[in-house]
Amino acid sequence: MNVPSPPPSNLFYQTRLRRPTLARGEGVYLWDSEGKRYLDGSSGAMVSNIGHSNPAVLEAMRRQMELSTFGYRLHFENEPAEQLATRIAGRMPTGLDRVFFVSGGSEAVESAIKLARQYAVAREQAERWKVISRFPSYHGSTLGALALTGMSLMSAPFAPMLREMPKIPAPTCYLDRDGLTWEERGLRYANMLREEILRQGPETVLAFIMEPVGGASTGALVAPDGYYAAVRAICDEFGLLLICDEVMSGAGRTGRYLASEHWGLRPDIVALSKGFGAGYAPLGAMVADRAIAETVIDHGGFIHGHTYAGNPLACAAGLAVLEEIDRLDLIAAAERQGAALKERLEGLTARFPFIGDVRGKGLLLAFELVADRATMEPLPAALNAHLRLVDIAYDAGLIIYSRRTRGGRIGDHFLVCPPLIVSDAQIDEIMDKLARALETFATEAKLPMEGA
Numbered sequence: 001m002n003v004p005s006p007p008p009s010n011l012f013y014q015t016r017l018r019r020p021t022l023a024r025g026e027g028v029y030l031w032d033s034e035g036k037r038y039l040d041g042s043s044g045a046m047v048s049n050i051g052h053s054n055p056a057v058l059e060a061m062r063r064q065m066e067l068s069t070f071g072y073r074l075h076f077e078n079e080p081a082e083q084l085a086t087r088i089a090g091r092m093p094t095g096l097d098r099v100f101f102v103s104g105g106s107e108a109v110e111s112a113i114k115l116a117r118q119y120a121v122a123r124e125q126a127e128r129w130k131v132i133s134r135f136p137s138y139h140g141s142t143l144g145a146l147a148l149t150g151m152s153l154m155s156a157p158f159a160p161m162l163r164e165m166p167k168i169p170a171p172t173c174y175l176d177r178d179g180l181t182w183e184e185r186g187l188r189y190a191n192m193l194r195e196e197i198l199r200q201g202p203e204t205v206l207a208f209i210m211e212p213v214g215g216a217s218t219g220a221l222v223a224p225d226g227y228y229a230a231v232r233a234i235c236d237e238f239g240l241l242l243i244c245d246e247v248m249s250g251a252g253r254t255g256r257y258l259a260s261e262h263w264g265l266r267p268d269i270v271a272l273s274k275g276f277g278a279g280y281a282p283l284g285a286m287v288a289d290r291a292i293a294e295t296v297i298d299h300g301g302f303i304h305g306h307t308y309a310g311n312p313l314a315c316a317a318g319l320a321v322l323e324e325i326d327r328l329d330l331i332a333a334a335e336r337q338g339a340a341l342k343e344r345l346e347g348l349t350a351r352f353p354f355i356g357d358v359r360g361k362g363l364l365l366a367f368e369l370v371a372d373r374a375t376m377e378p379l380p381a382a383l384n385a386h387l388r389l390v391d392i393a394y395d396a397g398l399i400i401y402s403r404r405t406r407g408g409r410i411g412d413h414f415l416v417c418p419p420l421i422v423s424d425a426q427i428d429e430i431m432d433k434l435a436r437a438l439e440t441f442a443t444e445a446k447l448p449m450e451g452a
Helices: 055-067 079-089 105-122 143-148 152-161 182-200 225-238 259-263 290-298 312-327 330-350 385-395 424-445
Strands: 022-026 029-032 037-040 096-102 130-135 167-169 205-210 241-245 269-272 284-289 355-361 364-372 401-403 412-416
Touching: 037 424, 055 312, 079 096, 079 284, 079 312, 096 105, 096 290, 105 143, 105 205, 105 241, 105 269, 105 284, 105 290, 130 143, 130 182, 143 152, 167 182, 182 205, 182 225, 205 225, 225 241, 225 259, 284 290, 312 330, 330 355, 330 364, 330 424, 385 401, 385 412, 385 424
Parallel strands: 130 167, 130 205, 205 241, 241 269
Antiparallel strands: 022 029, 029 037, 096 284, 269 284, 355 364, 364 412, 401 412
């Protein structure tokens, strides 16, 4: 329920329509201060991968709090950070074993592009500074990360303050109506990277950044299989670094620790956050190829840093999260339960003709609403479907996550990404509440339903 209230003094709130006050969380559920229960069907913002209030993580944090909660990284090393770095390096492709801790996804991406730039400078390639990204995309809200973000509604107000980076279209093959096969479309999108490198001048291009499975900007977008190898080959051909933004898709959510593993894709730098700390502490990491990191260090060191980098309490939480992912076999669970949930979401298309696409991997899933499934014409923007369906579901006790699909201006997709601990019965509950929310929305918007 949206609760009107006077304008808040806390700028955390983005609207004068306030949500209820959070009282507690446990497992896949959250309760407000009035006692109403909500199923967290989006893991917050795809963060709470292991669920809320996991006892083992809370106990690990208590133990660390009794020892130390802060030690500046230039004054001390700390055991949780060292252990977590070792454990994470062990999850990466061979050679990606240099870890730099941060407090969130924007910081992780910012760290990645600054390391890439310093690597070029160290190799006497100072003319390389352009980082190509995709449109639409989201890579963070700091000015450096925002320059990479392909969402003009977010970047336009700050345009005079940042240096916009070149963009290529995201591989939205599901929207294309042409004579190409699915794989041919993927290669066509990959070749757009080659064309943009040539347009910019290969000697000026530093890196290409992408989400292996799309996040909020594209709604769990998955490219055709051949796209990934083609992108890697193009980066190698022109000497670009490949940065995988796994802030949302990493930490096991797609059924692999890194989503890029599904295609055997080896990035040069990885950005992690969200499920990495799973909501227990602000935590993220940049993981880089050893040769890149050592070249920069030998050239005078990494000119970058944050006050809370490698914070012992945050790293203790992250280490405990990783241990729970292993103990509960949650990566396998994400693949198994994700397949079951995706099949159920696909089943809704027979009942609701305005569901145009269901996509994703593991428990990073989304569905998109359209006016015409044959043409994929979006619903009229005036319906505000991306807001209204979320509100209807929220009132019914189900939290889902939405964004405007096509550059943030039109189109409506909804992410259904519960914690990796979700049970069969809880998937039933998600689907029951979601179907009823879709019925209510269809009735309000006068959209067709089968059997109605």
